[in-house]
Amino acid sequence: xxxxxxxxxxxxxxxxxxxxxxxxxxxxxxxxxxxxxxxxxxxxxxxxxxxxxxxxxxxxxxxxxxxxxxxxxxxxxxxxxxxxxxxxxxxxxxxxxxxxxxxxxxxxxxxxxxxxxxxxxxxxxxxxxxxxxxxxxxxxxxxxxxxxxxxxxxxxxxxxxxxxxxxxxxxxxxxxxxxxxxxxxxxxxxxxxxxxxxxxxxxxxxxxxxxxxxxxxxxxxxxxxxxx
Numbered sequence: 001x002x003x004x005x006x007x008x009x010x011x012x013x014x015x016x017x018x019x020x021x022x023x024x025x026x027x028x029x030x031x032x033x034x035x036x037x038x039x040x041x042x043x044x045x046x047x048x049x050x051x052x053x054x055x056x057x058x059x060x061x062x063x064x065x066x067x068x069x070x071x072x073x074x075x076x077x078x079x080x081x082x083x084x085x086x087x088x089x090x091x092x093x094x095x096x097x098x099x100x101x102x103x104x105x106x107x108x109x110x111x112x113x114x115x116x117x118x119x120x121x122x123x124x125x126x127x128x129x130x131x132x133x134x135x136x137x138x139x140x141x142x143x144x145x146x147x148x149x150x151x152x153x154x155x156x157x158x159x160x161x162x163x164x165x166x167x168x169x170x171x172x173x174x175x176x177x178x179x180x181x182x183x184x185x186x187x188x189x190x191x192x193x194x195x196x197x198x199x200x201x202x203x204x205x206x207x208x209x210x211x212x213x214x215x216x217x218x219x220x221x222x223x224x225x226x227x228x
Contacts, residue, residue: 074111075104086183088175160188 071080079096082088096103121127147155163184172180191197210217 073104073108075100075107078107082175085186086171086175087179092174160184163188 071077079093079100082096083093122131164181167180167184175183
């Protein structure tokens with residue numbers, strides 16, 4: 001029992017293996033691309049590094065400037081509105097993306113200073129009295145006559161023309177007059193929704209109340225913490 005068991009197993013294994021090819025003249029073998037080769041050519045890091053004509057990567061080249069990123073600050077807001085609303089060309093979007101690291105803080109500081117100066121002018125006493133009077137007349141005065149459709153159309157046309165004039169001519173030269181017209185038209189139609197305007201008014205009123213009475217936000221925080 002058990003005699004010559006190891007030589008038998010070795011001979012059994014060797015009989016199961018495929019025979020080795022006999023040495024012959026070397027020949028050039030051209031292998032067709034396979035899925036394994038494509039895995040090496042298409043990589044998550046380098047994408048379509050070989051620029052192959054086949055595959056999804058060739059049909060839909062990825063635009064790295066269109067990847068999702070968090071919008072933060074007025075510079076990013078400007079880029080978002082320019083890309084989504086005004087459909088600015090790729091070269092301008094690439095230029096703004098490249099100059100973001102240099103221009104972002106400078107532009108946002110200028111915008112903050114500009115808005116603060118406008119708010120200081122708006123918060124003057126005589127201007128506040130005028131705004132409160134207009135708000136009172138718009139809410140409580142029901143004796144005013146309703147505008148006719150012709151007046152509404154005339155007012156809408158004038159508003160649209162003023163919105164077109166508000167943007168400088170340089171914007172039209174960079175993105176094109178047609179894109180400028182379509183973008184302003186989209187913004188104009190967006191502010192013609194009564195429900196959205198009503199919701200925006202409520203949000204702005206909440207912000208104004210919190211700015212005028214900061215203790216309201218502190219009271220809400222204390223109530224929520226006690227509830228938790």
